[in-house]
Amino acid sequence: MKRQYNVAVVGATGAVGTEILRVLAQRRFPVKGLQLLASARSKGRRVRFNGSWHRVAELRKQAFAGIDVALFSAGASRSLEFAPAAVKQGAVVVDNSSAFRMTPDVPLVVPEVNPQALIEHHGLIANPNCSTIIMLVALAPIHHAATITRIRVATYQSVSGAGTKAIAQLYQESRRVLRQLRVSRQELRVGAQLSGRTVGPLPAQIAFNIIPQVDVFLDNRYTKEEMKIVGETRKILGIPDLPVSATCARVPVLVAHSEAVWIETRRPMAVEEAHTLLRQAPGVTLVDDPAKGRYPLPVDAAGQDDVLVGRIRPDDASPNGLILWVCGDNLRKGAATNAIQIAELLVGRQVTSDK
Ligand code: 25A
Ligand code: L14
Numbered sequence: 001m002k003r004q005y006n007v008a009v010v011g012a013t014g015a016v017g018t019e020i021l022r023v024l025a026q027r028r029f030p031v032k033g034l035q036l037l038a039s040a041r042s043k044g045r046r047v048r049f050n051g052s053w054h055r056v057a058e059l060r061k062q063a064f065a066g067i068d069v070a071l072f073s074a075g076a077s078r079s080l081e082f083a084p085a086a087v088k089q090g091a092v093v094v095d096n097s098s099a100f101r102m103t104p105d106v107p108l109v110v111p112e113v114n115p116q117a118l119i120e121h122h123g124l125i126a127n128p129n130c131s132t133i134i135m136l137v138a139l140a141p142i143h144h145a146a147t148i149t150r151i152r153v154a155t156y157q158s159v160s161g162a163g164t165k166a167i168a169q170l171y172q173e174s175r176r177v178l179r180q181l182r183v184s185r186q187e188l189r190v191g192a193q194l195s196g197r198t199v200g201p202l203p204a205q206i207a208f209n210i211i212p213q214v215d216v217f218l219d220n221r222y223t224k225e226e227m228k229i230v231g232e233t234r235k236i237l238g239i240p241d242l243p244v245s246a247t248c249a250r251v252p253v254l255v256a257h258s259e260a261v262w263i264e265t266r267r268p269m270a271v272e273e274a275h276t277l278l279r280q281a282p283g284v285t286l287v288d289d290p291a292k293g294r295y296p297l298p299v300d301a302a303g304q305d306d307v308l309v310g311r312i313r314p315d316d317a318s319p320n321g322l323i324l325w326v327c328g329d330n331l332r333k334g335a336a337t338n339a340i341q342i343a344e345l346l347v348g349r350q351v352t353s354d355k
Helices: 015-026 076-088 130-146 164-183 224-237 271-280 332-346
Strands: 005-010 031-038 046-049 052-058 069-072 092-095 124-126 148-157 244-250 257-265 284-286 307-314 321-328
Touching: 005 015, 005 076, 015 046, 015 332, 031 046, 069 076, 069 332, 076 092, 076 124, 092 332, 130 148, 130 224, 130 257, 130 271, 130 284, 130 307, 130 321, 130 332, 148 224, 224 244, 271 284, 271 307, 271 321, 321 332
Parallel strands: 005 031, 005 069, 031 052, 069 092, 092 124, 148 244, 284 307
Antiparallel strands: 046 052, 148 257, 257 321, 307 321
């Protein structure tokens, strides 16, 4: 086994790509050479990594010669077009997009939950959706102890999941609303509705608002994000018929997704037992002392790798039911950190944790 690896980052200038570079450096991934790839728009841009400057090159099929590990984060259409070429040239691809997640031969991995799925891969490993990863890191310890039989989840997703342009949309709209409020305090009575079309990738005004749509709508009236949570959860837990219901909403938060999760288990689980399991669980920090005002917040989850879990209580309306509140950084554990943990397993290093 080699000691150092040539690494390509596809989508290196995006929200997730930027975080990938940060996490590679922080975790001291053994990088020999670094190939930064993005669209022609970013060609020639200089990006700093580990104290030296690297130039961004245009994503082309020939860009993967000599690459050992390629981390893709430039959307599903780029992955469909370029990941097979990277694999053909000998790279192992960890793909952050939804392109291959449900492909039967492609492992879909959260290292804390199903690392065994990595054993048989064909050069391509899929990184799950951010909301799925964050939820399953919190649920896996409970599932392994008491077998989850039902999941209901409502998500409160930050704008950074939709990329750098969505982050800009939240800032720009917020500035416009604040300027408007200064002119007319009357607006406080009617809310903070902006006139005219919003300019950005999100489908409605996000400043001072909530949008019950993440990703596109499908024929069954669900969004693609909701169905990703359903399908990916079943695949990762290995339970093809597990009942999972999801509602996904976008909230005016910059980084970190929050989720209210209702579960049912085969046997009853007391809150104290859930606390004990989650205190020992890798990748989890228990923040559950509501009397002292301690519960997970997205502002606290942002910037760290652990998923924060709290507000754990029995679901009084359901026999073996438990309710939890979970927050996790969608760019780190939801994307970059999870992908790099997979790469670490692939090159034979241990998954490290702060504990
Ligand atoms: O297009 P799709 O398939 O719908 O998906 C793309 C979306 O998926 C996001 C990504 O966010 C984008 O919104 N995404 C990717 N992985 C994700 C994940 N795991 C994810 N979302 C959630 N979870 P992004 O904007 O943060 O990152 C995009 C990166 O991909 C590169 N890219 C785009 N098209 C490409 C491509 N690379 C190669 N070939 C292509 N055809 C993209 O590079 C970025 O690295 P870039 O060069 O296009 O962007 C460079 C910088 O310029 C900014 N920018 C782009 N357009 C404009 C702009 N600034 C001002 N005006 C513009 N019109 C970008 O914000 C970026 O910083
Ligand atoms: O499937 O808009 O990995 O927040 C997750 C974030 C798709 C976009 C994925 C968003 C992405 C989504």
